[in-house]
Amino acid sequence: MRNRFKIALIAIPALTLLVYLALGIWQVRSLGDLRKDVRATVDKTLQLENAIGFGGLIHNFKNALIRPDEPAYAQATRKNAEQARDLISDLEALAEKSGLAIRLPETRQMVGEYEKRLDIIQEKRIDAGLSASDVDELVRYDDNPALNEILSFQVQVRNDLVESIEQIEFIILIMGICVGLIAMGGCFIIFLLYEAEQKKVHRERFAAQQKVLDRERQHNADLLRVNTALRQFAGIAAHDLKAPTRQVRTFAELAADHSLGVDQRETFLSAIMESADRMKRLVESLLEFAKKGFQNPEQQHFNSAQLVEQIISALPDDLPKDTVIKYGNLPDIYADPALMERVFTNLISNALKYKREGEPAEIVIRSWYETNRVMFSVTDNGRGVDPSHAELIFQPLKRVGMDTADGEGIGLSVVQSIISAHGGKVYLDTSYKDGARFVFSLPLPLETEDTTRLSA
Structure with a gap:
């Protein structure tokens, strides 16, 4: 909490200043570019007017007509026409840069028409010696559409750029x-963090002691899982040990009676030995569960098909053919190979243990991918499990229904503990009715989370 408070205290003002700085730089650059475009549009429009108007194309064209013996005016006219076309192209490019589909067709046509008329006049005068009135009739051209077009173009581009500047300022x-x-929200968060820090202090x-325990729980989720499971298992074990302990005490008191005969004393001693054996098996189950069920996984990449193949090859030779x-x-998985061997071994052994009498055992192991996890199922055609016992069967030392098979009832508890230690879940698929189907999941490593579904 203290570190988060310090980070927030520094980061929120710093981020606010950085955002303001970035906005300022963006504003300066954007507005600077737009202002440059405005100035370029105005400058090039004035240059175009000069290239066409007084001292430009029209001026030199008229002088070329009046003074046909001075070729400099005709050359100047053609040079003005070339400059005008370049400026028209520049202005249309500026408009396109601003997102405007504005063109200057009238102006471009006017420039071309003056060039054509200059060619006609020069050819006609040489060939026919036309009079001034004839020449005027040939070269007459209405300039107003082109001039109005230039003015309209300048106004549209300027208005669009000004509107863009206003939009940027508004944004x-x-x-x-x-x-x-x-920033205000950040200050409020800092205030909340400060209040939380004060409450924590x-x-x-x-x-103080509770703080240590909370920190251990926060930084070691596996330890919390183990402690919870141990408390549960210890309670169950203590409960189940009461009966054989009570029997040992009762039969020991009876055997201590000196008036009993040898046969009676042997009967009581035999009962004591049976109770002691029961207690021994319970203690051994406790040790087995603690060893396998609470072990922290040492994860690595390996192929689960090869692991299953090894488990099957190690099954007892006396299995029905x-x-x-x-x-x-x-698929390949990321887990503890030794613990996953225990998981598959327990599930396969359970399927074999609870097969139907007189029917061959059939076990199918499948896998597929779901979001960020790989799923496995172990399906058998055995006696199945009552859906009402779907949760109870995962509790250690619990036997349900008419279960007469060997064992102390810790296999599925070990499976659940191992899968939980890997961050996954295991459950009985109660929708399956032709036997038993156990499904468990394992998280995918980050680099393989985008794996597609696998058909097994």
């Missing part, structure tokens, strides 16, 4: 308000 205003609100003064175990194309 910056809105973003400034948003940044201000974010207050709690630390009166509950008609037993079928299918496992298909199982």
